[in-house]
Amino acid sequence: MPQAPQSYQGDPDDKEFMSTLAKGLAVLGAFGRLRPTMTLSEAAQVADLSRATARRVLRTLTQLGYVEQVGRTFSLSPQILNLGFSYLSTQSWIDRALPLMRELSERLGETCSAAILQGNDIVYVARVPARRIMSTTLSVGSRLPAMHTALGRVLLGYLDEAEIWRRLKSQRIEAYTPQTITDLQALFDRIRDDREQKFSIVDEELERGLRALAVPVLDRSGQAVGAINLSTHATRTTRNEMRDRFLAELNRLAGQVSSIMV
Template sequence: MTTSEHLKDGHDKEFMTTLAKGLGVLSAFGKQRPAMTLSDAAAAANLSRATARRVLRTLAQLGYVVQDGRAFSLTPRVLELGFAYLSGQDWIDRALPMMKELSERLGESCSGSILEGIEIVYVVRLPARRIMSTALAVGSRLPAFHTSLGRAQLGYLDAAEIWRRLRTAPIGAYTPYTITDMQALFDRVCADREQGFSIVDEELERGLRSIAVPVLDRTGQAIGAINLSAHSTRTTRNEMREKFLPGLAHIAQRISQTPRHG
């Protein structure tokens, strides 16, 4: 949803439109738009040029963007916003050494993510081998309904919310094996919740096979997920269940049992 759509949709009298516009411009920067002119920013955030100019001037004075000629780009200070979130997710720090050991022992990539809308956001990435055509790093996003990390978390939403997100997700065929039927996707998410893990087999990219388990809080709700990924020529689905699943499940269980501080 764009900034303008949020503004039209919002009925909260305490909603700060100026803040929303600023965040809209910040989020418009990315891999496809590492630098933007004033016109670019206005178009990307669906704002007027005058509004985009005020937003960029403010962000520049606060140190979040820098101007070089006509182009604006982000500064390293924006990382503070992301690190502030990650520091509040203590399960990540607790899981990291165990994930690293598991990745090294099995020789496969191990990752962790959180669910945001219809996407997953990587919060941990331990690549053992280059198995995807696109390099992934912390902060990278992928479609939740077509990843094991996403499905492992989506099942903890109620049925109405799963359908709501499913209807807003762009469902397309990434490979010949991608599940594109909405009912079939819903059923798969629910089945994965029942069995306690999710396997996605070459649905997002040819040759990519992964298995994920949810990370639960003390109330039994999913706060994230961890997975192992491998090339389909190196492991079968059954081998993933036999060799990968026990290690992932052990980590997830240990995380939930580790006392929280603070």
């Protein structure tokens, strides 16, 4: 599914906003799984910049080592990982969660993932795939629409109602499968219900056959810093079985992770 470029527009009245830095980030954000390489013209178009500006940005990023150039095409260099790992290193809960997720995945034979909320997307920060192969290929850094994932809905529930509505209305709701909830009021109600019950189940809404259950990871103040899920194929596990077998396991794991939060 396509990943929309992030917006790097700042407040035009903010005198301290650095538009040059924002343009550089716009170009970096334009690269992704669907656009691993780009020409100068493509980068300018995707990042909504002039060719001259895109050329200066790419030249700077290349000299800094974050972008590589081969002929007319540009791509991210491995050095860009330093930025992502710097963020991950500040999130101690991820290090705590990963071995617990690995043990749970191996014991239950299902994929276990952790994600954070970023805008209208979730971003995977840890993932332990099961040996069973599913059609969805995801890794750390992958993004999915928060509205249609268990990880996303359980995290959206920790926002205030006005902010949930703002995010719902800020994007085009797409039907990925016949089960996808596309009505805004129905989505809002589901998000609030999931917050009330402290878990979310999404059943074949993002992909046929994909069923997932997620719980939040809370800090000491009760705010959600992330979420952890177990995903399975609908032919293997019913919704009731997920509640009976998976929910207690996920809550136990999330509780162990939350216990080390400062």
